[in-house]
Amino acid sequence: MTPATAAEQAARRSYGRLVAYLSARSRDVAGAQDALADAFEAALTRWPRDGIPANPDAWLLTVARRKTLDALRERRRGEEAAAWLEWLAALETAPEAHALPDRRLELMFACAHPAIDAAARAPLMLQAVLGFDAATIAAAFLVAPATMSQRLVRAKAKIRQAGIGLQVPARSELAERLGAVLSAIYAVYADAWTDAAGTDPRRRNLAEEAIWLARLVASLLPQEPEALGLLAQMLYSHARRAARRDADGVYVPLTEQDPALWEGRLIAEAEGLLHLASSHHRIGRYQLEAALQSAHVHGRRSGSVDWQAVENLYAALCELTGSPVAALNHAVALSRTAGAEAGLARLDALAAHAQLDDYQPYWAARAELLGQCGCLVEAGTACERAISLESDEAVRAFLRRRAAAWGPQ
Amino acid sequence: MEYMLLIHADPAGFAALSEADAAAAMAAYTAYTEALVKAGINRGSNRLQPADMSTTVRVRGGKTEVLDGPFIETREQLGGYFLIDVPDLDAALSWAARCPGASHGSVEVRPIWDMSGQ
Numbered sequence: 001m002t003p004a005t006a007a008e009q010a011a012r013r014s015y016g017r018l019v020a021y022l023s024a025r026s027r028d029v030a031g032a033q034d035a036l037a038d039a040f041e042a043a044l045t046r047w048p049r050d051g052i053p054a055n056p057d058a059w060l061l062t063v064a065r066r067k068t069l070d071a072l073r074e075r076r077r078g079e080e081a082a083a084w085l086e087w088l089a090a091l092e093t094a095p096e097a098h099a100l101p102d103r104r105l106e107l108m109f110a111c112a113h114p115a116i117d118a119a120a121r122a123p124l125m126l127q128a129v130l131g132f133d134a135a136t137i138a139a140a141f142l143v144a145p146a147t148m149s150q151r152l153v154r155a156k157a158k159i160r161q162a163g164i165g166l167q168v169p170a171r172s173e174l175a176e177r178l179g180a181v182l183s184a185i186y187a188v189y190a191d192a193w194t195d196a197a198g199t200d201p202r203r204r205n206l207a208e209e210a211i212w213l214a215r216l217v218a219s220l221l222p223q224e225p226e227a228l229g230l231l232a233q234m235l236y237s238h239a240r241r242a243a244r245r246d247a248d249g250v251y252v253p254l255t256e257q258d259p260a261l262w263e264g265r266l267i268a269e270a271e272g273l274l275h276l277a278s279s280h281h282r283i284g285r286y287q288l289e290a291a292l293q294s295a296h297v298h299g300r301r302s303g304s305v306d307w308q309a310v311e312n313l314y315a316a317l318c319e320l321t322g323s324p325v326a327a328l329n330h331a332v333a334l335s336r337t338a339g340a341e342a343g344l345a346r347l348d349a350l351a352a353h354a355q356l357d358d359y360q361p362y363w364a365a366r367a368e369l370l371g372q373c374g375c376l377v378e379a380g381t382a383c384e385r386a387i388s389l390e391s392d393e394a395v396r397a398f399l400r401r402r403a404a405a406w407g408p409q
Numbered sequence: 410m411e412y413m414l415l416i417h418a419d420p421a422g423f424a425a426l427s428e429a430d431a432a433a434a435m436a437a438y439t440a441y442t443e444a445l446v447k448a449g450i451n452r453g454s455n456r457l458q459p460a461d462m463s464t465t466v467r468v469r470g471g472k473t474e475v476l477d478g479p480f481i482e483t484r485e486q487l488g489g490y491f492l493i494d495v496p497d498l499d500a501a502l503s504w505a506a507r508c509p510g511a512s513h514g515s516v517e518v519r520p521i522w523d524m525s526g527q
């Protein structure tokens with residue numbers, strides 16, 4: 001990590017702590033952001049240049065106080081002045097010197113509250129907890145900046161006006177509500193991953209920030225196995241990022257990746273987390289997905305994948321989530337344990353899912369299994385369909401090579 | 410914070426209940442109201458006459474128009490409300506879920522606009 005990146009991250013961590021602290025009682029996330037905006041901007045400019053201050057929180061608070069005073073002196077009148085005075089009081093009384101209570105988990109639960117539009121939850125987390133601006137978030141989620149701004153403004157107004165508390169939910173609701181927090185974090189990560197080539201530095205940055213959020217939740221709720229499972233899953237995936245492309249930028253599927261290119265440290269951490277999670281004996285989606293990654297990692301390292309274990313894990317995932325994507329993966333695993341015909345039969349049973357009709361991996365899997373069954377013409381057609389649905393040129397090239405293998409011979 | 414729990418339900422459903430079931434439904438509401446009072450959060454509640462008993466008023470261009478019936482005709486209509494005072498939305502939602510109306514219709518939880526500072 002370069003010093004500039006480290007400085008930016010320090011500024012984001014501190015910003016998130018302060019937004020969470022300041023909005024904890026008022027529920028006014030937008031107001032807290034306004035009160036900190038100038039100070040945060042100054043930190044993003046100055047810390048990479050001058051170095052990270054010894055106490056980042058105190059630095060931001062001091063600058064925020066000064067800026068708020070400036071704003072008051074300059075032009076604020078009436079109601080607006082009253083609001084700024086209130087923020088000044090909040091900034092004045094905030095504890096300093098590493099004593100700031102960490103309310104970020106509470107803020108994340110508010111961002112992912114079921115009363116918040118599901119499409120706004122991950123973006124809101126990125127903005128409130130990490131200080132990303134609406135334009136960057138809009139780019140990551142492929143939404144027009146104006147639309148994203150509006151979505152964020154509305155979500156923040158809802159927290160304040162509908163009285164959404166910044167708190168960790170009661171035990172009876174924790175599992176379900178934690179699910180929403182984890183799924184928002186996963187959305188940040190998955191979205192960053194769609195730019196697998198890593199051509200967009202903003203998105204690459206987001207993948208690391210998502211991992212950081214998952215780490216924060218896992219460290220604050222270590223008794224929740226799904227929080228550990230999500231972090232493990234993301235670490236397995238992140239550990240392999242360098243192996244997903246060859247020197248020419250061509251996509252390399254997991255089964256052909258060079259394990260020497262994987263980041264062993266991250267994989268070891270993921271294995272440890274998964275082990276710890278399983279000791280709680282409360283299985284869930286993210287633990288199953290992490291276990292699948294683990295099985296593939298071991299398979300690639302040892303040269304033989306335990307397909308029976310993979311098939312069982314996918315079967316459990318289908319049972320748990322009812323997701324057609326999990327069912328698709330189950331079909332592929334089944335083709336390894338029971339033969340291509342069995343896998344193809346399972347795929348045929350899924351054909352009715354509208355969601356899969358436009359899903360590239362469905363057609364790619366279909367092509368693969370048809371090819372194995374000797375139905376070369378159908379395999380070629382399915383592969384063409386897969387290519388037409390893929391936008392990543394590296395993956396298209398990979399699929400074209402497969403199509404050529406089944407072409408007229 | 411104050412929240413209005415607005416009970417939306419199909420009045421035909423209640424009308425179709427047997428006498429015993431209707432009595433049980435009323436008893437559920439009575440018990441719920443008592444629970445709110447006991448918790449010290451009840452700020453008022455009422456059952457409303459059916460929507461076809463309502464009259465809508467609007468003033469357009471200085472002229473008062475009086476129309477028979479509700480503003481919007483839907484199968485589910487506003488059947489009653491509870492006004493409660495609780496710390497936050499989660500508390501309001503948990504009370505809303507306990508409201509009998511949530512089981513036979515739906516309960517809209519609407520924060521009251523605090524006019525005290527304005």
